Amino acid sequence: MDLISALRRAAFTRPNLLLVVAPGATGPRLAMERFTREHGWSLADTAADADALVEIGELDEPLTAVAEVLWRQLPRPAVRLSLGDEVGVGEALARLPERLRSWRPTDEPSEEWPEPPMADRAPDRDGLRLDVLRVPLGPVLPYWPAGLRLVVDMQGDVVQFAEVELLGVTGRTRPYWTGETRSAARRLDAAARLLGVAGWTAMSTRCQILRDRLLAGGTGTFVATEVDRLARRVRRSPLLGAMLRGLAPLPGLGDAHERLSNWLAEVARASTADEAGPPVAELLNVLPDVVFGAELSVVRLIVASLDLDIAEITEPSHGGISHG
Amino acid sequence: MAEPAPMWTVLVLPIVLGGLALFAASLNGVLTAVASGRRATLAEWAEPLRASARLLVRQRRTTFRADVVLRRVGIAGIVVAALLASVPTPLGGVAVADLPVGVVWFNAMEILLWALVWLTGWGGNSAFSLVGGYRFLAQALAYELPLMFALTAPPLAADSLRVGAIVQAQQDVWFALWMPLAFLVYLIGIVGVAFWGPLSPPAAADVAGGVTAELSGADRLVFLAGRYLMLAAGAAFAVPLFLGGGQGPLLPAWLWSLLKMAAVLAVLVWLRRFSLVRAERLMSWGWLVLLPVVLLQVLVVGVVVLLRG
Numbered sequence: 001m002d003l004i005s006a007l008r009r010a011a012f013t014r015p016n017l018l019l020v021v022a023p024g025a026t027g028p029r030l031a032m033e034r035f036t037r038e039h040g041w042s043l044a045d046t047a048a049d050a051d052a053l054v055e056i057g058e059l060d061e062p063l064t065a066v067a068e069v070l071w072r073q074l075p076r077p078a079v080r081l082s083l084g085d086e087v088g089v090g091e092a093l094a095r096l097p098e099r100l101r102s103w104r105p106t107d108e109p110s111e112e113w114p115e116p117p118m119a120d121r122a123p124d125r126d127g128l129r130l131d132v133l134r135v136p137l138g139p140v141l142p143y144w145p146a147g148l149r150l151v152v153d154m155q156g157d158v159v160q161f162a163e164v165e166l167l168g169v170t171g172r173t174r175p176y177w178t179g180e181t182r183s184a185a186r187r188l189d190a191a192a193r194l195l196g197v198a199g200w201t202a203m204s205t206r207c208q209i210l211r212d213r214l215l216a217g218g219t220g221t222f223v224a225t226e227v228d229r230l231a232r233r234v235r236r237s238p239l240l241g242a243m244l245r246g247l248a249p250l251p252g253l254g255d256a257h258e259r260l261s262n263w264l265a266e267v268a269r270a271s272t273a274d275e276a277g278p279p280v281a282e283l284l285n286v287l288p289d290v291v292f293g294a295e296l297s298v299v300r301l302i303v304a305s306l307d308l309d310i311a312e313i314t315e316p317s318h319g320g321i322s323h324g
Numbered sequence: 325m326a327e328p329a330p331m332w333t334v335l336v337l338p339i340v341l342g343g344l345a346l347f348a349a350s351l352n353g354v355l356t357a358v359a360s361g362r363r364a365t366l367a368e369w370a371e372p373l374r375a376s377a378r379l380l381v382r383q384r385r386t387t388f389r390a391d392v393v394l395r396r397v398g399i400a401g402i403v404v405a406a407l408l409a410s411v412p413t414p415l416g417g418v419a420v421a422d423l424p425v426g427v428v429w430f431n432a433m434e435i436l437l438w439a440l441v442w443l444t445g446w447g448g449n450s451a452f453s454l455v456g457g458y459r460f461l462a463q464a465l466a467y468e469l470p471l472m473f474a475l476t477a478p479p480l481a482a483d484s485l486r487v488g489a490i491v492q493a494q495q496d497v498w499f500a501l502w503m504p505l506a507f508l509v510y511l512i513g514i515v516g517v518a519f520w521g522p523l524s525p526p527a528a529a530d531v532a533g534g535v536t537a538e539l540s541g542a543d544r545l546v547f548l549a550g551r552y553l554m555l556a557a558g559a560a561f562a563v564p565l566f567l568g569g570g571q572g573p574l575l576p577a578w579l580w581s582l583l584k585m586a587a588v589l590a591v592l593v594w595l596r597r598f599s600l601v602r603a604e605r606l607m608s609w610g611w612l613v614l615l616p617v618v619l620l621q622v623l624v625v626g627v628v629v630l631l632r633g
Contacts, residue, residue: 199600
């Protein structure tokens with residue numbers, strides 16, 4: 001029995017976390033990312049690899065339903081916790097390993113699986129009848145904007161229809177990225193996500209470290225020099241260029257590669273205030289058109305390259321925006 | 325020449341290959357830690373062992389209407405394929421079996437992953453894991469043919485498909501030195517087989533882990549172990565094929581083999597610092613660059629062999 005308990009002790013020193021984030025709850029989300037990075041914990045890609053489900057911010061009914069489904073999918077032992085603001089993050093997470101070790105199978109929920117829809121058939125671009133599968137992207141997906149669900153119809157790996165749904169926007173939702181320091185940090189956060197989707201994890205982590213340093217009041221010049229170096233490496237990478245150049249060009253914003261370069265250049269120049277960018281509602285309006293006909297990995301890159309902050313939506317939207 | 329190998333080599337193979345795989349996982353963990361701003365402590369080196377303990381005590385879950393049998397065949401099969409692929413790989417001068425067709429054998433075992441990775445993705449009955457499985461096949465179409473031609477270069481120069489004979493043919497000069505392009509294409513192919521680094525889209529974060537998306541507990545442990553074992557098997561096979569096997573001064577041959585294997589493996593692990601390659605780019609690079617390059621390399625090797633008589 002000693003071996004088992006020793007195994008259990010070691011097993012849960014670094015739990016994997018699955019985050020369900022409400023739009024605008026960026027503060028606690030960043031605190032969470034920082035804690036996990038500094039302590040060597042991981043953020044899980046899916047429920048199957050998570051030890052804990054962490055609800056961040058105030059979840060509305062649809063987001064709570066999402067959390068509920070995920071919670072039932074988490075392999076046991078598992079712990080569920082919710083965090084309202086960044087103050088309690090460190091303390092709540094520090095207790096997590098002990099909670100997992102002392103977990104006992106008492107409140108085992110009944111195992112219910114949401115049945116995945118069967119594939120249907122429809123004519124494709126070339127008039128052939130091919131399988132169509134409806135796949136929801138988000139709201140819980142690595143590097144994905146909080147509160148966004150993009151429902152796509154896929155034929156093979158090509159998107160034939162897309163519909164935007166917004167979750168978690170309530171009357172109390174407020175955007176986090178306000179003021180000069182946070183605007184600069186926002187660029188780094190967006191860059192970290194896009195680089196993360198592109199699979200350049202080392203560079204993505206570097207952006208997160210600089211973002212957190214900026215938010216902690218780090219000296220602007222040091223961060224600016226570091227970001228400048230990073231921006232040059234990003235610009236020069238042939239692999240990243242082959243991935244992002246020519247993707248989703250938008251008037252005034254350039255393609256995905258130019259948008260990424262511009263974000264980093266803005267932080268290096270320490271002048272982000274003048275670059276407001278189009279409102280998120282406008283971007284969400286064009287999103288279904290932009291991803292139409294794209295392959296799944298390209299859809300992910302496009303969404304990450306638009307830096308969507310759902311919390312900036314002024315009134316809760318119903319029904320969604322669609323493209324036929 | 326082909327005296328049967330002693331029975332104990334069968335026991336040594338999993339230990340050595342497992343050790344190499346653990347080394348790869350540890351190095352990966354340490355690189356992650358350093359990139360995250362943490363120190364490379366002993367705990368970070370031991371992280372794969374802790375992570376294994378975590379997966380062992382956790383529940384195994386499957387998805388709704390998963391094809392459990394096919395999925396398990398896929399998951400466990402990768403470990404088996406990696407071990408079998410290493411049967412002709414000599415440590416020093418001793419292999420489990422120095423087959424007369426050793427190079428073809430390695431190729432055949434490595435190609436089993438086409439089926440195994442796809443089965444793992446398909447068996448999960450989930451969109452993302454299925455996408456991961458198909459991504460593996462799409463990538464394989466780009467790198468497999470160049471890899472197969474890269475594998476033919478050393479046997480052509482050594483006039484034998486037997487790995488032992490290939491090592492002997494490198495007594496004067498390693499094949500990596502006069503057929504560097506074949507060596508390079510071979511390494512790229514192995515990165516593809518183990519869907520590692522720039523070729524890891526089958527298990528990437530943009531599809532929530534792809535083939536690994538629905539794996540939990542022991543299933544996940546075995547699958548990830550299989551992937552590291554395959555990476556190790558590929559790195560190990562590069563040593564007799566291109567780097568002179570156990571040849572080297574002072575140290576015993578088995579130690580030279582081991583050091584070279586670890587060095588090749590470290591280089592492969594380090595490739596994780598690059599971003600992903602998009603599938604359609606890989607396809608055009610594979611067929612328009614890698615394939616002509618490796619064919620040219622085989623032609624050069626053929627001409628050299630003819631001139632030497």
